[in-house]
Amino acid sequence: MDGKTRATVEEIFETVAEASPEIRAGLPSRRLKSGSENPSGEKQMAADVFADDLLQARLGNLDGVGQYASEERAEVDDVGEGFSVTVDPLDGSSNLKPNNTMGTVVGIYDAPLPATGEDLVGAAYVLFGPVSTMMCAVDGQVDEYLVDNGVRNLVTEDVALPDEPSVYGFGGRVPEWFDDFSAFADEVASDPSMKLRYGGAMIGDVNQVLTYGGIFSYPAFTNAREGKLRLQYEGYPVAYIMETAGGASSDGTQSILDVVKTDDIHARVPVHVGNESLIEKLESMLDESVDSPA
Ligand SMILES: O=P(O)(O)OC[C@H]1O[C@](O)(COP(=O)(O)O)[C@@H](O)[C@@H]1O
Ligand SMILES: [Mg+2]
Ligand SMILES: [Mg+2]
Known part of the structure; x- marks a missing residue:
């Protein structure tokens, strides 16, 4: 630079x-x-x-x-x-x-x-x-x-995402999650080293993931496939920060940073950010049925 x-x-x-x-x-x-x-x-x-x-x-x-x-x-x-x-x-x-x-x-x-x-x-x-x-x-x-x-x-200086994840926060209404995301959420919740910590502000939830290690998701919904958070103002910047700190991001199938922009400045995107191990697990579980509503 x-x-x-x-x-x-x-x-x-x-x-x-x-x-x-x-x-x-x-x-x-x-x-x-x-x-x-x-x-x-x-x-x-x-x-x-x-x-x-x-x-x-x-x-x-x-x-x-x-x-x-x-x-x-x-x-x-x-x-x-x-x-x-x-x-x-x-x-x-x-x-x-x-x-x-x-x-x-x-x-x-x-x-x-x-x-x-x-x-x-x-x-x-x-x-x-x-x-x-x-x-x-x-x-x-x-x-x-x-x-x-x-x-x-x-x-x-040089903040690094902790290697061992310990917190998770998933947004939205649980009945509107896709089945595959629900299955992933169940797996995360059943891990004895993981604790639910959800505050309702993406940036607070992301900051605790950066502090303790873990994952924050605001996923796709059966009634809103694009999720809630906005690509230009929320998705890209938070993915950039998380990836720069050694973590990973995903829209469910790829890094959020690789999501193709549209002409809509207010376009939305499903957001998942956190430890690479969890993002990989998420992508492997969402792959099969990401296109089929629950
Ligand atoms: O309360 P809800 O509808 O689950 O939404 C919570 C999410 O929406 C947001 O508040 C959206 O951001 P804004 O408050 O900037 O619109 C996120 O910070 C948060 O993760
Ligand atoms: Mg706002
Ligand atoms: Mg916001």
């Missing part, structure tokens, strides 16, 4: 870190529905709209950013020349009401949007928990930071 690319990616990371205390401080007064829907047909919280506007203004202002897209706005914004940035401004915003965890997810692509997994030059997330963690993946390495007053402080 050349120095200019690296510097631009770091500037984008720094801008997200800088905005994160403002996003966090804006949450208490914005835990209500905004009255509008996002392009995926979900009711937006006031905090979703606030975080999106803030990030659009800050990231769109950077010299090295050419496009900004988020799951909260219909169209891609052309903001200048440079990398394309995709944002899930508040991942897990349905956790606002019960005061559970949530975060911000960012993908940086060296191509116009919609881009492909191969176009990624960096990805990061901020997790709003008891502390604000920021996980940044660039140039083959993931680093973990604590964000304090908008500044990243390095906690762990």
